[in-house]
Amino acid sequence: MVISGSHGRRHDTAADAAAPPDSPTTGHLRRGVPATSHPSPAPRRRLRPDSALHGVGALVLDWDGTLADTHQARYRALSQALAPFGVLLDEDFYRARSGRPVLDLLDRLPVPVPADRVRAASARLLLEHLRSGHLQPVPATLALLHQARAAGLPCAIASSASRRLVTTGLRALDLEHMFAAVVTADETSRGKPAPEVFLRAAAELALPPAACLAVDDAHDGIAAARAAGMPVLTLTGTPPVLVVPPPERAVP
Known part of the structure; x- marks a missing residue:
């Protein structure tokens, strides 16, 4: 099963990624984004x-x-851990939820998986990456x-x-x-x-x-x-x- 897009629905194409979050104006930080959303927004100002x-x-x-x-390493690790259970994890689905604990993310899949086994397998793969000398x-x-x-x-x-x-x-x-x-x-x-x-x-x-x-x-x-x-x-x-x-x- 392909897990793709928002709400865990099946799609043949990836869903649009979620828009980034809301913020009130912060006194000592200059807002680095345009005030309104456009298909081609103005460049964001870099903060020193x-x-x-x-x-x-x-x-x-x-x-x-x-x-x-670590984004690609985490995505690859979780994808490999899910593969034995017939789940093909879409990267947009993963990216929109990547800030959550892995058990919470797995709970939002539309098909049940043995979450503890998947988490353990994913963690083993991630540890290999972290110890490989390739982490940046x-x-x-x-x-x-x-x-x-x-x-x-x-x-x-x-x-x-x-x-x-x-x-x-x-x-x-x-x-x-x-x-x-x-x-x-x-x-x-x-x-x-x-x-x-x-x-x-x-x-x-x-x-x-x-x-x-x-x-x-x-x-x-x-x-x-x-x-x-x-x-x-x-x-x-x-x-x-x-x-x-x-x-x-x-x-x-």
Whole structure:
């Protein structure tokens, strides 16, 4: 069965990707997106790390797709884990839900699969990738992280992935020492778009959420950061640059 498009429906062609998320104007961040949506929108203005961090008390980063360039590796791993059960995972369906914990994503497939077995198989494949030496950071986020540390700001990870995957990846990139806190799906009861992972990260940094700048590449992650009361940036383009995200429609 081909899993494709929004709402888990079967299609012969991929559905349109979900629009990126909504954001109120944030005082110290310049909005980097057009005010209205057009078929060919104006280019988004790149945010420099020094201007993005003005007035910020801490930096809270998502892991997958935000600090680490793992999208294709995660998609391949989950696709391979689903293949024995006759499920061909469409990439647009996956991308629109990639900010969620994997069990939550699997629960939204229109066919039942043994979720624990699929998750375990996917995690094994991802660990192989993380240990292979091929993992790369996202340059724009890495620059922001270094700028934050140079400014003396505490930094945290707030991820929907398991702790084992995140810590293995941080070691592979030699970035463990950069973070005062790492919060993962293992420490939370509700995954993104619920705000728990961001709220726990702020608590571990001993700062109010409003003082923490969040960065997340996924729709559900942006929604989670906003629900936690954090200003948020996202990534767009190739190569990706940091922007304030525009309005979002819900992804089921």
